[in-house]
Every structure is written in C-alpha cells, then in structure tokens.
Amino acid sequence: MSRLQGKRTLITGGTSGIGLETAKHFLAEGARVVVTGNNPGNIARAQAELGNEVLVLRADSANVAEQQHLARVIADHYGQLDVVFLNAGVSVWVPVEQWTEEMFDRSFDINVKGPYFLIQALLPVFANPASVVLNTSINAHVGAARSSVYAAxxxxxxxxxxxxxxxxxxxxxxxxxxxxxxxxTPLYDKLGIPDAYREQVNKDIAATIPAGRFGAPEEIAKAVLYLASDESRWTIGSEIIVDGGRTLNG
Structure with a gap:
C-alpha cells in the first residue's frame, strides 16, 4: 500500500512500543522514516528491526537544545518534513504528597516543553501541507488517582x-x-511496579476497560497513520481516542 508514499516523516520516541510500531506502519505505507530514542539498547534494537535505510537518532525529549539540533538534522536529511509524530513521553504515577519539584519539572520537560520547542524549531522545515500528530492520553480526561502530574x-x-x-x-x-x-508497551515497565504485583495491577487496569483488555501498539499506530495521511486532510485540531471504551467509565 502507499498511503504515505514518499512522505518524509519523523517519529520521536520511535525505538519501542507505539512509536516503533508506528514506524513499521509508516514504512509499509511507503514513507521515509527517521526515529528518535534515548535508550542505547532500544536504539540498537530499533535500528536492527527497521533496517539501515531508517535513520535512528539519540535525542532527549526533555532537552530543548537537543530538540533544536534534531530539527537541524531533519532539515539537512530531508530538506522538508511532511509528517511528525510526537510520541516521546514518560508516565509517572505517584501520590501527590510524594512529588518533588525536580520530578514535576522532569515530567513537564519530557512531555510538554521539549516537544513544544521541537515544533517551534521545525517550523522552517515543515512542508505545505504538513501533518503533526501528538500522542496524548485518555488521562487528560480521566481523573485517575496518582496520575495528577502525568494527566496535567x-x-x-x-x-x-x-x-x-x-x-x-x-x-x-x-x-x-x-x-x-x-x-x-514498555511504558508500563517504567512505572516502578514490583513484579510480584504486576499481574494484579494489570488485572485491575483491564477491569476498568469495557473491552476487557489492554490495547495493542498496532491499534494506536493505525489511528496515527490515518492522521498522518492525506485521508485526514479535513481533520484539524481533533482528537482520536483509542481506549477500548475506557472513557465510558469516566
């Protein structure tokens, strides 16, 4: 298929989980792909999975200077950019009394500040037309305990x-x-849940989802693919929720 034929694309946080799966979908649809990551092991594995034609770069989403450098690399590599999927992020779930200023700042730096300034740095690089897809979360809508900073x-x-x-x-x-x-996705491995409780936590989370299970990365990647493609050219400032019905429960 060729829904993204020849499109010059960038996926941040593209070395694992949703980002890596989206990169595979983009490639299958004819796109040229650059992905970023921050973990050397994941970067090496992603390079092996995606092949040598894909540029896999190390870039810390929290570091504005690195995001600005990334924009310059993209300009040199592509000339112009048709699609960016801003997927890099961190999910930290901690009771409100345990948050420190440093932890708070780090979450906002990775999830908001870095991506914001990457968009700013890419402004001279974007083609006309271009599509930007943000990976957000249903936690922007759901009042889950311990998610206060992540949800914000x-x-x-x-x-x-x-x-x-x-x-x-x-x-x-x-x-x-x-x-x-x-x-x-590996994101849930970063929550600091002890292995002894992981199975029970997973069962508790699945019980809140009407579909009765976690989603799969490819189910998110297909929504990203639609938003990245010209099929969605009349879709502007919109949000696609892909959650197995989780938000039905408030």
Missing part, C-alpha cells in the same frame, strides 16, 4: 492540537492528537 502534562499537550492548529493552519500545518487508553 497530557492535558496541556492535548490542548496544543487546537491552539497550534489555529495558529499554524495558514502555513498548511494541521495538528491532531491520538489519545490511547492503557496499551501493552
């Missing part, structure tokens, strides 16, 4: 799909969001 970062990020669409549309740049529910 995702609510802020989600809002950019509307405000930046309004500001950038005259440049031919449309911005949309995909908001996953719980998905089986």
């Amino acid at each position: 970062t995702k609510a802020a990020f989600l809002n950019l799909s509307k405000t930046l669409s309004s500001e950038l549309l005259e440049r031919g740049i449309r911005v949309n969001a995909v908001s996953p529910g719980p998905v089986e």
Whole structure:
C-alpha cells in the first residue's frame, strides 16, 4: 500500500512500543522514516528491526537544545518534513504528597516543553501541507488517582492540537492528537511496579476497560497513520481516542 508514499516523516520516541510500531506502519505505507530514542539498547534494537535505510537518532525529549539540533538534522536529511509524530513521553504515577519539584519539572520537560520547542524549531522545515500528530492520553480526561502530574502534562499537550492548529493552519500545518487508553508497551515497565504485583495491577487496569483488555501498539499506530495521511486532510485540531471504551467509565 502507499498511503504515505514518499512522505518524509519523523517519529520521536520511535525505538519501542507505539512509536516503533508506528514506524513499521509508516514504512509499509511507503514513507521515509527517521526515529528518535534515548535508550542505547532500544536504539540498537530499533535500528536492527527497521533496517539501515531508517535513520535512528539519540535525542532527549526533555532537552530543548537537543530538540533544536534534531530539527537541524531533519532539515539537512530531508530538506522538508511532511509528517511528525510526537510520541516521546514518560508516565509517572505517584501520590501527590510524594512529588518533588525536580520530578514535576522532569515530567513537564519530557512531555510538554521539549516537544513544544521541537515544533517551534521545525517550523522552517515543515512542508505545505504538513501533518503533526501528538500522542496524548485518555488521562487528560480521566481523573485517575496518582496520575495528577502525568494527566496535567497530557492535558496541556492535548490542548496544543487546537491552539497550534489555529495558529499554524495558514502555513498548511494541521495538528491532531491520538489519545490511547492503557496499551501493552514498555511504558508500563517504567512505572516502578514490583513484579510480584504486576499481574494484579494489570488485572485491575483491564477491569476498568469495557473491552476487557489492554490495547495493542498496532491499534494506536493505525489511528496515527490515518492522521498522518492525506485521508485526514479535513481533520484539524481533533482528537482520536483509542481506549477500548475506557472513557465510558469516566
């Protein structure tokens, strides 16, 4: 198939989980792909899986200087950029009394600040038209305990799909969001849940999902593919929730 034939694309956080699966879908649809990551092991594995034609770069989403450097690399590599999937992020679930200022800042730096300044740095690089897809979360809508800071970062990020669409549309740049529910990805391995409790925690989470299971990365990737493609050219400032019905429960 060729839904993205010849499209020059960038996927941040593309070395594992949803990002890596999306990279595979983009490649299958004819896109040229650059992915970023921050874990050397994941970067090496992604390079092996995606092949030598894919540029796999190390870039810390929290570091504005690295995001600005990334934009320069993309300009040198492609000339112009047709699609960016801003997927890099961190999910930290901690009771409110345990948060420190450093932890708070780190979450916002990775999930909001870095991606925001990457968009800014890419403005001269975007083609006209171009598509920006933000990976947000249903936690922007759901009041889950211990998610206060994570949910706040995702609510802020989600809002950019509307405000930046309004500001950038005259440049031919449309911005949309995909908001996953719980998905089986390495992100959940970063939550610090002891192995002894992981199975029970997974059962508890699955019980909140009407579909009765976690989502799969490819189910999110297909929504991203639609938003990245010209099929969605009349979709602007919108959000696609892919959550197995989780938000039906409030």
